[in-house]
Amino acid sequence: MSRYLVLYLHCLRFSFSRAMEFRVDFFFRVGMDVLWYAVHLVFFWAIYQHAPLLGGWDFDQALVFAAGLFVADAVHMTLFSNNAWMFPLLVNRGDLDYYLVRPVSSLFFLSLREFAANSFLNLVIAVGVLAWALARYPGPLEATAVSVYVALLLLGCFITYCLHFLFMVPVFWMHNAAGLRDTFYGLNRFTARPDAIYTGWVRRVLTTLLPYAILVSFPTRALFESDVGAIAGHMGLVAAALFALLLVAWRRGLRAYSSASS
Amino acid sequence: MSPGLFLHVATMEARRRMSYRVDFWINAIAGFGAEFALVWFLWKAMFAMSGTEAIGGYTFDQMLVYYVVVILVAKVVRGVEFEGQASEDIYQGGLNRYLVLPGSYFGFKYAQSIGSLLPALVQAVLFGGLWLVLSGRTGFEGVTPATVAMAIPAIVLANLLHYLFVWTLHVIAFWADNVWSLLVAWRHAAALLGGAMIPLTLFPTGMQSTLEWLPFRALFALPVETLLGRVTFEAWVDGMLVGCAWLVVAALLARAVWRRGCLQYSGIGI
Known part of the structure; x- marks a missing residue:
């Protein structure tokens, strides 16, 4: 375990030094995400001009939800997104070989080797927005409830990671991952709205098979509603199932990997 | 660039784009399906909560039609924003070969961009036609041959305007190491302020007046509102x-x- 920690610290060091070589890009990325936050906040503000509640939440609760979304997105962008983006290129160019021969888990290394230092600053900003949204919330919020919320939000980030890589792993067979990547990001839009607006079979799919609706909404529900045990249990089960599926798909994918570029 | 060459480049690009059929269908069905489902659930919940017949001047059916049209029109207006654009040529030094050719680089790239619209046009006809049949024209009552005739130049204008702004952002690659973030930022801002995210009538009146003078409305809201017959001829001319x-x-x-x-382009890529 300590070997993996040391390895990850090295990855962090290299990522930061690389990010600081491209300073303009560093600040462009920060600006991009700040604008994305602003767009979401204005969207919710405009929506709540016409309805008092959305998915059972008032504007103050929707702000906490939106801020949670920013944090979850920033965590994903910082830790996993670049790695998932690069993965199909490594497979298609045959560059995966360099990672497979190393004496560490290939999934660990390929999932975490690049730390997006520029997105890390966004994570700091997103946490600030979340702190502001929680502080301005007019109702009582207990420290325990907030801790559970944060823990579930992080679990949601882990589920996002599993989903993203599950969408990328078929590149071992398909070779062109552009469609799958677009599908992942297309479906990821479901994360950005309260889960209670989804009904029927779509809701069942979005909370189990393609659990986009639970990533940020469920932690927020755990914060404002009473059924925390069921919410945490649901998220835990989904996370375990997806991670198990990812491990199986990864192993099968490696077996199918020919090492020849395409 | 001669019209013949422009057409030839556009045709070549259109053929190339249509050759990835699996990607096309995944992108078409999942992309449109996800986007539309999201809108449907959002507005169903909104109308249920607001307790009113219309929000921002739209009934539920009209709102759905607005989104079907705006999703499809936005694909045609945006085209391919990231792949194969000027920034890639600048980073990789590939711009060199275009600079020595006896033609306009901008013209060549714009022709490619027009060609890359073919999948979006196919999707627009496919999903737009399907929606028209399934909905029994509900929400399309305002669409007439005149609104279609007015919407076409509005879409052409929107496409060119969008391309010029995106082109400028790509060309910043002469100085910046990565312009991807700028393009994404532009996309977010244009979607919200141009009416692709929500109809502009949902914003407070004062804000709507300001938005009329900005470039974003011409990108999405103007073509869509024109097509749906929600804009008078005078307002269309003003827009x-x-x-x-x-x-x-x-x-x-x-x-x-x-x-x-160009003055500081070294031609060696990064």
Whole structure:
């Protein structure tokens, strides 16, 4: 375990030094995400001009939800997104070989080797927005409830990671991952709205098979509603199932990997 | 660039884009399906909560039609924003071969961009037609041959205006190491302020008046509202004039940035 920690610290060091070589890009990325936050906040503000509640939440609760979304997105962008983006290129160019021969888990290394230092600053900003949204919330919020919320939000980030890589792993067979990547990001839009607006079979799919609706909404529900045990249990089960599926798909994918570029 | 060459480049690009059929269908069905499902659930919940017949001047059916049209029109207006654009040629030094050719680089890239619209046009016809049949024309009552005739130049203007702004952002690659973030930022801002995310009538009145003078409305809201017959002829002319004025601004800006960038282009890539 300590070997993996040391390895990850090295990855962090290299990522930061690389990010600081491209300073303009560093600040462009920060600006991009700040604008994305602003767009979401204005969207919710405009929506709540016409309805008092959305998915059972008032504007103050929707702000906490939106801020949670920013944090979850920033965590994903910082830790996993670049790695998932690069993965199909490594497979298609045959560059995966360099990672497979190393004496560490290939999934660990390929999932975490690049730390997006520029997105890390966004994570700091997103946490600030979340702190502001929680502080301005007019109702009582207990420290325990907030801790559970944060823990579930992080679990949601882990589920996002599993989903993203599950969408990328078929590149071992398909070779062109552009469609799958677009599908992942297309479906990821479901994360950005309260889960209670989804009904029927779509809701069942979005909370189990393609659990986009639970990533940020469920932690927020755990914060404002009473059924925390069921919410945490649901998220835990989904996370375990997806991670198990990812491990199986990864192993099968490696077996199918020919090492020849395409 | 001669019209014949422009057409040839556009045709070649259209063929190339249609050759990835699996990607096309995944992108078409999952992309449109997800986007529309999201809108449907959002507005169903909104109308249920608001307790009113209309929000921002739209009934539920009209709102759905607005989104079907805006999703499809936005694909045609945006085209391919990231892949195969000027920034890639600047980073990889591939711009060199275009600079020595006896033709306009901008013209060549715009022809490619027009060609890359074919999948979006196919999707627009496919999903738009399907929706028209399934909905029994509900929400399309305002669409007439005249609104279609007015919407076509509005879409052409929107596409060119969008391309010029995106072109300018790509050309910043002469100075910046990565312009991807700028393009994404532009996409977010244009979607919200241009009416692709929500109809502009949902914003407070004062804000709507300001938005009429910005370039974003000409990108999405103007073509869509025109097509759906929600804009009078006078308002359409005003909108088109504002769009044309921004087109001139965008063209001058693009030209200035391109010229300055070329002066310091080394041609070796990064």
